Amino acid sequence: MTEQKLSDTQTGPGMDRAAEPAPSGPGGPAGPAVPGPEAIAALRPLGVDQVRLHPEGLLGGWRRRNAEDTLPHCVDNLRGSGNIGNLQAAAGEGEQPFTGMWFADSDVHKTLEAALWELGTSPGDASLEAFVEDTVALLARAQQADGYLNSYFTVAAPEERWRRPDWAHELYCAGHLIQAAVAGGRAGAQPVLLSVARRFADLLVERFGPDGVEEVCGHPEIETALAELYRLTGHRPYLDLARRFLDLRGHGLLGRGRFGPRYHQDHQPVREVREVAGHAVRQLYLLAGMVDVAVETGDLPLLDAAERLWVDAFHTRTYVTGAHGSRHRDEAYGDPYELPPDRAYAETCAAIASFQWNWRLLLATGRARYADEMERAVYNAVAAAVSADGRRFFYSNPLHLRTGHAGSGEEEAARRLPWYSCACCPPNIARLMASLPGYLATADEGGLQVHLYGEATLTAAVAGRPVRLEMRTDYPWQGRVELTVGGEAGQSGPWTLALRVPSWCEAYSVSVGEETVRAPAADGYVRLTRVWTPGTTVVLDLDMPVRQVSAHPRVDAVRGCVTLARGPLVYCLEQADLPPGVVLEDVRLAPAAPITAAHRDDLPGAPVVLSARGVLADAHDPLYTSGASRERTNTPLTLTAVPYFLWGNRTEGPMRVWIPLATTG
Template sequence: MNLHARGPAVRLDPASLLGGWQDLNATATIPHCLDNLRRTGVLANFSRLAEAGEEAPEGKFQGFWFADSDLYKTLEAIGWEMGRTGTDQWAAVLAEAADLLERVQTSDGYLNTYIQGTPGLERFDRLEHSHELYCAGHLLQAAVALHRGGGDERILAVARKLADLIVNALGDDQPLIDGHPEVETALVELYRETGEESYLRAAEAQIERRGHQLLPAGGFGSQYYQDHLPVREATEAIGHSVRQLYLAAGVTDLYLENKDESLLRAMEQLWDSAFGSKMYITGGHGSRHRDEAYGDPYELPPDRAYAETCASIAALQWCWRMLLATGQARYAEEMERALYNAIAASIAKNGTAFFYSNPLQLRTGHDGSTEDSPSDRLPWYACACCPPNLARLLASLHSYSATSDAAGLQLQLLSAGTFASETLTAVVETAYPWDGDVRVTLGGQGELAVRVPTWATGAGVEVTGATVLAEPVPGEYLRVSCEDGATVRLTLPMTPRLVSADERVDAVRGCVAIARGPLVYCVEQADLPDGVLVEQLRLDPSATITEEQDDFTPVRLRFDAIARPLETELYKAYQPQLPAGPPITVTAIPYHAWANRGPGAMRVWLPLA
C-alpha cells in the first residue's frame, strides 16, 4: 500500500462522535484557548517586545519559558479549522498574531519571546533547557496549517525566515540539537509545503545528531532529552515520553521522504517497545511522574499512571506516520485506541476543561488539590501544553481518518462521513463506536479497504455491486473492488469483553478490564450504591454484562459484582478464604466519560472475585 501523505478529502458527519467533537472544538475549545492566551500573558509576551522595539521591554516575561508554543499550537488549530470549514471568524486574531510576529522577529529571523525578553539570555545557549527549536517547530507547523487551510502568507513568511536562520545558524559549524524534539517533523512538513530542500536537510541533521551527548545530561540523564543513543540504536522507548514520541514522528517523517530503510527498521523496533510493553490499555504513554517518562517494560501502575495528554497525541501522530510508511492496520488500531480512550478522557464534555495526566484509577480520599494530580479536569494549567495540543489535533482529526493510494480508498478510523479519493467517494453511515454496523455507499470505481479491528472476531460483510477481494479478518483490511453505486455493509460484533494484562504488569495482576468495541470502560464512585466504595468491588468473570442507554452516555454496561467488606487492619494474618460481601449491580461507563459528574474514585482494572 503506497499511501499518500496528504490523504483523501474528508468530511466527518457532525452527528458522529468524531465530527461532533470537531464542532465542539471549533465552538468551545479554540475560543477557550484564545481567551487563556490573553489571560495568562502569552500574547502580552509578544506585545511587550513589539511595543519596545529596539528599547529594553518593560515588565517581565510571563509563564513558562516555552509559552510561545501555546500560541503557535492554537494558531495551527485555527489553520486546520479554516481548511475544514472555510471559516473566517478568526481573521482579526490572525492579523493581530501576524503583526506581533513580524514586529518581534529580528532582522535575521530569530523569534523567541523568552530569550528576547529576558535580560542576560543568549540565543541557542542552553538548548537542553530552552525549548527554542521546540517553539520554532510549533510555529512552522502553525504556518503550514494556516497556509494549507486559508492561504495565509504572512505567518508562513515569518516561519520561513526563522527556518532559514535554523538552517544557517545550526549547520555543521554549530552541531546543536534541542532538548525537546519537535522541530524535526516541523521542518519536514515545511519542506513538503514549500519544496525547499534545505529544510529537509536541516531535519535530517537534527535527527542524525541525536544520541551523541551533545547536551548536558542533567538530573534525569541523557535519555530524558533523547540524546542517549543514535536513533538507529535507540530501539527501547525510554525517557520523557512526549519527547520520545515527537522524535519518533520526526524520524518516520524523514523516512517517508528519504526512504532510508535503517530508519524504518529502528522505528519498528521502537514501536514494538513502546506499544508492546509500555503502553496503557487506554493508549496512554508514560508511567512515571518524576520525569514524565516511560518506566521499565510492564511498569504500568494504574493509579500512578502519568499518561500525559500530549504523549497520547504524539503517539497518534507517530502511528499515523507509521501507517503511511507501511500500510499496516496495527498502527491505525493504536490511533483509535488512544483517540477514543486516553485522548477523549483528557477533555470535558463541554470542551473547556482538561486533564494533563490521565490515571486509570483514582482512589477514595485522593488529594486532588494541586494541578499535578487533580481529581477533576481543570480549565487551564500553568504548563498549558495540553489544551492547545488537543485543539490542533481535533481540528485536523478528519485528516487522520482515511488514506488513499492509486488503487482507491482506505477507511482507517470508522466514522460517519464522506470520504473521497481520486477514484472513489464513500458515504459512510454508522453510529460507531457505539454500534458496529458500518454501511458504505460508493461512487466511482476502485478498491475500498476498511480496517477490521483486532477485537472484531466474527465480523460479517454484505456487498452489492462489488467483489470481495479479502474477507474481514480481525487486524487486517476488508478489501472490496467497487463499481459506481456499490454498497458495502460491515458488521462488527460489539459484545462486551473482559481483558487481562500480561502477568508481568504486576500492578493489575488478578484484575480484568471491561471493553466494548474500541472503548475501555471504568467504574466510577458516582454509580455505586451508598456505602459501597470502588475499592470493595470484586468481579465474577462469569457474570453476564448487559448494555443500557441513558442520557449521560450512549452505552453503559451493567453487571453483578461482589462488594467485599472493608478491612479493619492495614496488615493482618493471611486468610485463604476471604469473606464475601453482598452481590450488587454495578454500572460501568466509557473511561473517556469519567469525572464529568464531579470528582470521585474511579478504576479501570477490577479485581476478580
C-alpha cells in the same frame, strides 16, 4: 512551485499531511505528484477539506465542540494568561513583563495551528479568522531582524539565547511555529505566516546546519516540523537539518545535569536505541521526526529503528487507554510492564504524540496495527483529557483515581482544570481535534482505505476521477458502518475499497448492495475490489460484544483485574454509580456473570453503558496478615461502567479502569 513536492503515489512522501498540501486554498484539490526518488510511503493522506465529519457522530461532535468551545477557550486563555502579551512585548508594543513558562509561545503556535486546520475545513468563523489574522501579524512584528522569534529570549533573557539547549525549548517553540505555518499552507493560504516560519527556519539552517554548531534541542519537535516544512516547500536544507538533529543525538550533547541523557533520548544514537526511554512526550515527538526523515530520505534503517521502538512501546509500555508515560517523576516511560493505573502519568500530549507517530507509521507502511493504536488513543486517552463541555482538561490521565486521593497539583488533579501554568495540553488537543477529518481515510494508487469510522463524507481522486464516499454509522456505539459510493466512482475502473477491521473485533460481516460477501480481512483490512456503481452501499458490521480485557501477566499492577471494553471504547467504574458509602477499591467483578450493554438516556454523551454483577470485598483486614489472602466478599451489587473518556463529568470522585475479579463466591 518548483520546490513543491507532492505525491499521490504509493511511494510518494505523505507524512503527516493531515491535509494534503493544498496550495490553492482550503478545500482545494491535492496538488500534482513529484515524489522524491528515495521516498517511502504506502498510503497518501487526504486533505482536511476532503473529509467532512458530521457533527451527529462522536468524532464529528468532538470536532464541532472543539471549534465552538475548546478553540475559543484557548484563544481567551492565551490572552488572559499573557501569552499574547509576551509576543506584544517582543514586538516592542507593550510593557508586560514576560509571563508564564519560557516556552509559552508554543501555546500560541499550537492554537494558531488548530485555528488554521479548523478554518481549512469550516471557514467563516469571523472571530477565529480575526485571531489568525491578528496573531500572524503579531508574530511577524515580534520576529527579530535575523529571523529569530521567541518572546522569552527576546524580552526576558536575551543574553541566554541559544545558551541552554537542554532546557530552553527554543527549537521546540520554533517547531510549533513551523507546524502552524504548515497547517496554514495546507489548509489555507497563509503566505505571511509561511514567510515568518521560513525566515526562522533559514536562520536555524544557518546556525545549526552542516557548517553550524553541533547542538540539539532538549525537547524534540523541530525534527518533524522541519521535515513537514520541507514537504510543503520542497526546500531540501530543512529536511537535511531535521536529519542532522536526529544524527546528533546519542553523542553526549544533552542531559549532563540531574535528568541525565536518557530523559532527553540522548543516551544512544537513534538508529541503535532499542527501548523507548525518558520523558514520554519528547520520546514520541522524536519518533515522529524519525519516521518523517526516514520516509523522505528513504532511510529504511531509520524506519526500522522507529518500528522497533514501536514494538517496545506498544508491547511493554502502553496503557490500555493508549496513554504513554507511567511515571510522574520526569514525566517518563517506566520499565517494561511498569504500568500502574493509579500513578499513570499518561500525559495528554503523549497520547497526542503517539497518535501522530502512529499516523506517520501508517502512511509509511499501511499496517493496520498503527491505525488500531490511533483509534485506541483518540477514543480513550485523548478524548478523556477534555471535559464534556470542551473547556476543561486533564494534563495527566490516570486509569485509577483512588479513594482518598489528595491531589491538588496540576499534574495529579482529581478533576479537569480550565487551564494550566504549563498549558501544553489544551492547545494540543485543539490542533488534533481540528485536524481530525484528515485521519479518517487515505488513498493509494489502488483505491481508498478507511481507517477510522464516523459519520462523514469523503471525496478523493481515484484513478484521476473524483470519488465520493458517504459514511453512515453510529460508531463507536454500534458496529454497523454503511458506506455509499458516489461521485465518478464508476469511471475509475476497478479499484479497491479497504475497510479496517479493528484488532478488537473478532467477527464481522460485509455486504455489498444486497449481497453478503465473503471478505476475509488480510492484514487488518477487508479489501473490496470492483468497478463501483455509484449508489452502491457497502455495509461492514463489526460485532461489538462487551469484552473483558486482560493485561500481560508481567503487568503486576493490574494482576487479577480486567478492563471492560466495547468496540474501541474502554469503560470504567465511577464513584457516582456506586451506592453511597461504598469504597470503589472494595468493588469486585463477578467473573462468570454476563455483562450487558445498555442504553442510557441520563448520561449525556454516553448512550451505551455497561451493566455487570459485582460484589463487595470485606475491607476489615489489617494492612498485612499472615496467610495467603482469602478475600471475603459479601454484598452483591449491580455495577455500571461508563466510557472512560467521559469520566469525571458528573461529580468529582474515584474512578477505576481495571476492576479486580472476585476470587471467591
